[in-house]
Amino acid sequence: MDFVTLAAFTLAYAIAVIVPGPGVAAVVARALGGGFKAGFFMVLGILAGDLIYLVFAVFGLAAVATWFGQAFTLIRWAGAAYLLYIAWTFWSARPGKEQIGARAPETPLRTFLSGFALTLGNPKTIVFYLALLPTLLPLDRPVTALAFTELVIIVTVVLLAVGCAYAALAAAAREFFRSPKALSRLNKSAALMMASAAVFIVIRE
Numbered sequence: 001m002d003f004v005t006l007a008a009f010t011l012a013y014a015i016a017v018i019v020p021g022p023g024v025a026a027v028v029a030r031a032l033g034g035g036f037k038a039g040f041f042m043v044l045g046i047l048a049g050d051l052i053y054l055v056f057a058v059f060g061l062a063a064v065a066t067w068f069g070q071a072f073t074l075i076r077w078a079g080a081a082y083l084l085y086i087a088w089t090f091w092s093a094r095p096g097k098e099q100i101g102a103r104a105p106e107t108p109l110r111t112f113l114s115g116f117a118l119t120l121g122n123p124k125t126i127v128f129y130l131a132l133l134p135t136l137l138p139l140d141r142p143v144t145a146l147a148f149t150e151l152v153i154i155v156t157v158v159l160l161a162v163g164c165a166y167a168a169l170a171a172a173a174r175e176f177f178r179s180p181k182a183l184s185r186l187n188k189s190a191a192l193m194m195a196s197a198a199v200f201i202v203i204r205e
Contacts, residue, residue: 001147010154016128017162025193026118027163029087030111031170032189039167041108045115047159050125054155057129058143077121084195091191 017023023046031039106114119125 001150006150006154009151010158013155014158014162017159022122022196023115023118023163024166025196026115027166028170029191029193030106030114031167032174034106034111035174036164036167036171037108038106038111039170040164041111042115043160043163043167045112045117046119046163047115047156048112049116049119050155050159051152052120053126053129054151056126057133058148058151087191087195091188 027039027042027046030042
């Protein structure tokens with residue numbers, strides 16, 4: 001693709017990622033609860049879901065998402081339920097200098113799958129691609145391997161950069177507060193963000 005097309009897609013995608021939504025809320029909440037590493041694995045899960053939706057849109061597989069609509073609804077509800085569980089563990093955690101977040105440690109795989117389910121359960125992602133890509137790409141004919149690779153690289157770099165920035169800022173805030181009272185407020189803030197993300201993906205049509 002030419003430079004102007006790539007620049008336009010990069011700008012539009014960056015704006016969509018930067019604007020706070022359920023994904024950003026989940027990353028910040030996980031970083032507040034478990035530090036940068038936890039937030040990073042959440043970002044990786046969100047990225048994996050984004051790339052799947054990109055494949056759907058680019059190769060005309062949006063019909064698959066529509067055909068298996070019930071499955072995507074189940075994924076959305078499962079992701080929301082898991083986020084609510086994490087929110088509860090944050091809210092009920094007993095703060096101490098050694099801990100901010102859920103009492104039961106989250107494995108990287110579970111955190112990754114949580115971010116993955118969050119993205120697959122958010123139809124805004126595929127709607128974004130379906131609305132944007134036809135204005136940039138001639139989808140009425142096969143997309144070249146080079147063009148697809150360029151899109152994948154842009155999505156990967158932008159989402160990792162923005163997601164990791166949010167996670168780093170949240171992790172820094174986590175280390176800044178030390179008093180039990182401040183830690184309790186951080187836990188409850190993380191719980192509210194997780195719960196808000198869960199509600200958003202359930203009511204989002």
